[in-house]
Amino acid sequence: DQQVKQNSPSLSVQEGRISILNCDYTNSMFDYFLWYKKYPAEGPTFLISISSIKDKNEDGRFTVFLNKSAKHLSLHIVPSQPGDSAVYFCAASAPNSGNTPLVFGKGTRLSVIA
Amino acid sequence: DTGVSQNPRHKITKRGQNVTFRCDPISEHNRLYWYRQTLGQGPEFLTYFQNEAQLEKSRLLSDRFSAERPKGSFSTLEIQRTEQGDSAMYLCASSPTDRAGNTIYFGEGSWLTVV
Numbered sequence: 001d002q003q004v005k006q007n008s009p010s011l012s013v014q015e016g017r018i019s020i021l022n023c024d025y026t027n028s029m030f031d032y033f034l035w036y037k038k039y040p041a042e043g044p045t046f047l048i049s050i051s052s053i054k055d056k057n058e059d060g061r062f063t064v065f066l067n068k069s070a071k072h073l074s075l076h077i078v079p080s081q082p083g084d085s086a087v088y089f090c091a092a093s094a095p096n097s098g099n100t101p102l103v104f105g106k107g108t109r110l111s112v113i114a
Numbered sequence: 115d116t117g118v119s120q121n122p123r124h125k126i127t128k129r130g131q132n133v134t135f136r137c138d139p140i141s142e143h144n145r146l147y148w149y150r151q152t153l154g155q156g157p158e159f160l161t162y163f164q165n166e167a168q169l170e171k172s173r174l175l176s177d178r179f180s181a182e183r184p185k186g187s188f189s190t191l192e193i194q195r196t197e198q199g200d201s202a203m204y205l206c207a208s209s210p211t212d213r214a215g216n217t218i219y220f221g222e223g224s225w226l227t228v229v
């Protein structure tokens with residue numbers, strides 16, 4: 001049972017345009033959400049997070065939006081750069097319910113075309 | 115470098131052999147996690163420690179797998195009698211004690227190939 005779903009395995013975007021990566025979750029106990037970026041043969045790198053008490057968090061070119069009623073979050077990257085080409089993982093946890101380990105989606109491979 | 119350190123980075127072993135991976139977490143982090151990632155999948159949780167106590171183990175962690183964190187610092191993950199299905203990247207991560215959020219920081223991973 002996939003509790004965190006990234007339904008788009010891949011996405012191609014032109015350099016300078018906006019990249020939107022989507023993530024859905026099923027567990028209503030999740031209250032903390034994160035995005036990680038992964039290059040081949042490396043470990044995932046933390047990008048940005050959001051708590052369920054917020055609906056938006058911004059850090060430079062990266063913005064995460066959370067829609068709790070729809071159990072949906074998205075990562076916006078603007079403007080996209082070739083160096084953003086990587087696999088992006090959505091993750092969720094329920095720290096306030098005592099369930100600590102992060103649950104990851106299967107990832108979306110982003111290709112930014114120059 | 116004060117990040118999470120894992121070694122070896124790559125291991126090729128014959129089926130049936132035992133392998134051990136080591137993880138050194140970020141020094142002030144008292145939580146340490148092991149995940150496994152295979153092609154086309156996201157990281158899958160295996161187990162985690164708070165200091166030296168192993169607090170949770172996933173169903174993925176069969177009895178051939180054992181993890182230790184004897185002094186609450188580095189950790190080892192041992193796989194006994196390896197099988198081809200164990201081929202994966204084994205990821206270690208660490209975090210400070212949970213507060214409102216749980217951001218974990220990963221190491222570079224250890225690739226295991228069982229032939």
